[in-house]
Amino acid sequence: MGPTRRTMRRGLALSLLGLLGLAGVYVLALGFTPIEARQGLAQKIFYLHVPAAWNALLAFSLVGLASILYLWLHDPRLDRFAAASANAGVAFSAVMLTTGPIWAKPIWGTWWTWDARLTLTLFLFFLFVGYLALRAAVHDPSERARFSAVVGILGMLLVPFIHLSVYLFRTLHPQPIVLKPSAPSLPPEMLRTLLISFTVFTVLYLGFVMTRYGLMLAEELQEEARDAG
C-alpha cells in the first residue's frame, strides 16, 4: 500500500501545484497581457480554452495509445493508465465545452457553432463518457480492460473521421466569415501567457492522472484484500 499512497500523495501535490500555477496564469492573463482590440476582454478566455482543448486531445490520444499497447502486451498498468487518462480527460473536456460557448457568444454572437474545434470536443466528451460508462458496467477486471481497450482504439480512429466530416461539411456549406479567435500571429506577451498556460495545464494533467492511477491501484488492492480475507 505504501507505494500506492506515495503515488496518490505525489499526484495530489503535483495537481495542487498545477492549481497554484493556474492562479498565476489568471493573474498573468488578466493583469499583464494586453487586451485584444477587436475581441475585448472576452478574448482572454482563450488562455484557458486552448490549453484545455489540447489536454483533452492529449488525454484521449494517450487512452488510444495505451489501449493498443494493452491489447498487445496485456499489462494491467496500461489499462489503469488509460482509465486515469480518460477520467482526467473528462475534466478538461468539460472546461473546453463550457468556456467554448462562453467565448463564442460575445465573439461570434451565438452560443454554439459546429466548427471543427467545438464539434470535436463534444465528440471527445461523448467518447470519454461512453468509455467510462462501459468501465463502470463491467465487473470482471480482465473483461473491463479488454473492452475498454477496444473502445479506446475505435474512438481514437473516429476522431479523424469527425474532423473530415466537419471539414467536408464546411467546404460544401460555406459559413459566414468570422473572426479567427486564434490568430496565427500573436503578439509576444499573448504568446508568452499562452505558453505558460500550456505548461500549467500539462502539469495539471500529469497530477490528475497520477492521482487517479494511485486511487485505482488502491481500490484494486483493497478489493483483493477483501476477497482474500
Add this chain to the structure above:
Amino acid sequence: MLAEPPRNGEYLVAAYVVATLILVGYWVRLWQKARTVFSGQAPRGT
C-alpha cells in the same frame, strides 16, 4: 482605427469562474477519495 474594444467582461468572468470550479472541484474530489483510502476504506467508483 481607434475604436474601443467591446465591453464583454462578464463573459470573461463567467468563463474563468466556471473553469476554476471544474478544475478545483475535480481536485477536491480526488483529495476526498484519497482520504478514504488513507483511512483504510476502499474508494467506491473510481
Add this chain to the structure above:
Amino acid sequence: MPDAIRFALAIAAKDIRAELRSKTALLSALVFAALVLVVFNFARDPTVLAASDLAPSVLWVTFALAAIVALNRAFNIERENAALDGLLLAPVSREALFLGKLLANLAFVGTVELVTLPLFTLFFNVTLGRALPGILGVTALATIGFVAVGTIFSAMAVRTRFAELMLPVLLLPFMVPPLIGAVQVTSRLLAARPLSEMWGWLRLLALYDIVFVTLCVLTFSAVVDE
C-alpha cells in the same frame, strides 16, 4: 471457398434462420421505424418546412434508430440462448465469427431499411425515381460502417447490466460520420445533383467502412476471448 468465409456464411445463415423463426428483432425494428416516421411527420410544420428539405435527415435518423433496436434485439436473443458460448468452444477463427455476425446483422438492418424506404416515400410524398439505385447504394455503404461497429459494441454491451442503454451510448458517436455522409449524398441524389458533388462524401463513407470493418475484425477476439 476458404474455410473462414464458409464458416462466416454458416454463422450468418444460422442467425438469420433463428430470427426468421421468431421474427422479434425484425418486427420490433419495423414497427419502431414506422412510428418514428409518423412522429416526424406530425412534428413538422408543413407550411414552414417542405417535406423535401427534411426528407433525407428523417430517413437516416429513422434508419439509425431502427438499426440500434435491431442490433439490441439480435444480441439479446443470442444471450438468452447462450449460443455464443457454444460457438466459442469450436476451433473457429474469431475473424470469421465476427464476419458471420456482421453479415447476419446486415441482413436484419438491411431488411428493416428496405421495408422502411417505401413507407418513407409514401408518408413523405417523395419520388425516388432515378435516384433509387443511388439511394440503395449509399444505404448499403453507410449501413456496413455503422453495423460493423454496432456488432462489436453489442457483443460487449450484452455482457453488461444496462445493455440496452450501453449500446446507443457507445455507438451513437460512431454513427455520426456515416450518417452525415449518407444524408448529404441522399439529399443530392433526390435533388438530381451531379456525381461530382457527392464524390467527397462517398469517399468518406468508403474509407470509414474499410477502416472500421478492418478494426472490428481485428479486435473482435479481444471482446470474446479470455
